[in-house]
Amino acid sequence: MTKDVIALTQRMPDHRIVLAGLLSGGPDKLVGTEGDGAVVQLCDQEGRPLVSVEAPLLVQVAGEAERLLGATAPPVPYWWTEARATTGVEEAERIAGTFAARLTSLAGGSAWPREAALSLAVVKSEGVSVAPTPAAAQPAVDVLTDKVAVVIQDRPVVAMTAWLSDAFRAAAEAELGLQIVSPAGTTLSPAVRDSLSGWPSRWVVQDGRDGYYDGLTGAVLAWQHGMFATVEAPDATADDPRTPVAASYQEVTDTGERQLALTFRAVHPADDSLVLGGALESVWRELTGEPPAGWGTAEPANLPWSLRQLTDVAYERAPEPTWVVVVGSPDRPGLATVRVSRTKAGVEEEVTLAFGYGADEEPPVDAVPRVAEVLATRHRLQSMLVQVRKARRDLAVPPRFEGPGVPLAFVLGAEEVRQMPGDRARRTPLSEPPVQLGPKARPALYYPLPGDPSDLSGWRDFERLVRHLKGA
Incomplete structure (x- = not known):
């Protein structure tokens, strides 16, 4: 199940609708805010976030849901509300899906992905453990080391969302690289590609044959010394430090575009x-x-x-x-x-x-x-x-x-x-x-x-x- 769930609604999710969505984790979950109130978080008893919800965004431009999600949105204008679940916590992902399902049920519209938002029931979440701070303190960051901040994106298109923009800004202020990890088949928005020019920032693609590779250069990668870095070819030398190129990266067809x-x-x-x-x-x-x-x-x-x-x-x-x-x-x-x-x-x-x-x-x-x-x-x-x-x-x-x-x-x-x-x-x-x-x-x-x-x-x-x- 995806870690990001997006509600595309015909009406603005007002405070009552948002509250109904936040109760998808049950009344025992705590609610906090980040970013001057622009992000609402459902937290566990220790105050660590399970689900972070961005303030609803009024979209008045046709084609954006189709371009970025491959989804059909309500006619413009419509409201775009993102919920991001803490990485690796199954209950958090289900809470995010239920939150989106409740928003679309009450405000009309649809959710992406559809399979993530099928239940309106309260999600049982006893004994949940979540990502420790400071990684969880930044809603977009999944792993934080002394070299890079890692963001996992399971979306059709990795776009320069407000969350990802904040992650870029926070990483730059901390003098860290930003590494975006996505599954095979995902693409980047040009806006994100143009922001990944400085090492050790990179786009990391999960691959069934080579493990991981850089989506912009094809270099095979491995997690080492606190970040994804290139691996050396078996016959590499100090004078010729070659890096193998992933087979998937080289599978190219000229479409004439x-x-x-x-x-x-x-x-x-x-x-x-x-x-x-x-x-x-x-x-x-x-x-x-x-x-x-x-x-x-x-x-x-x-x-x-x-x-x-x-x-x-x-x-x-x-x-x-x-x-x-x-x-x-x-x-x-x-x-x-x-x-x-x-x-x-x-x-x-x-x-x-x-x-x-x-x-x-x-x-x-x-x-x-x-x-x-x-x-x-x-x-x-x-x-x-x-x-x-x-x-x-x-x-x-x-x-x-x-x-x-x-x-x-x-x-x-x-x-x-x-x-x-x-x-x-x-x-x-x-x-x-x-x-x-x-x-x-x-x-x-x-x-x-x-x-x-x-x-x-x-x-x-x-x-x-x-x-x-x-x-x-």
């Missing part, structure tokens, strides 16, 4: 008239013909797309940075993460964006120069890299090898071009000259690159270009 990926940075003056998100919206409209569908500070993205609301959230959190996720409509998969931060240069927006296309769909690569010009002339673009890659249309990251993207174009903003000495930005070692964007007196430059997913030589051209622009 593609992704168009853009990474760009824009820098704005810090003034009261600034509205954030406009650069991302412009790109989205140019490539899809419509604006983003929704956004949020975690997954699921629960709010309808709004430049003003996004700006208000970033303003309220300043000078601390703001991270948000942005999604598209279900018929055109698109996902972006945006990091807004205040720097000496002004207010910076760092955007990572990808759109998915099926085997019978062509990525709109012809529109990329127009996208670049819009960003350069209207949104203070600093730089942008555009790639095409062989990857899933739904944007989910599988625990299988996906070839690297290949560069389609690089763009240098007008201010960066102006600061280059002489003609360095215009005279490059590439065979094709850059294209000027915007006014001739102050142009940005667009550097076309091969962009063929079957030819990685484009990275050599890109490396030569970057070395040249840096004056190396």
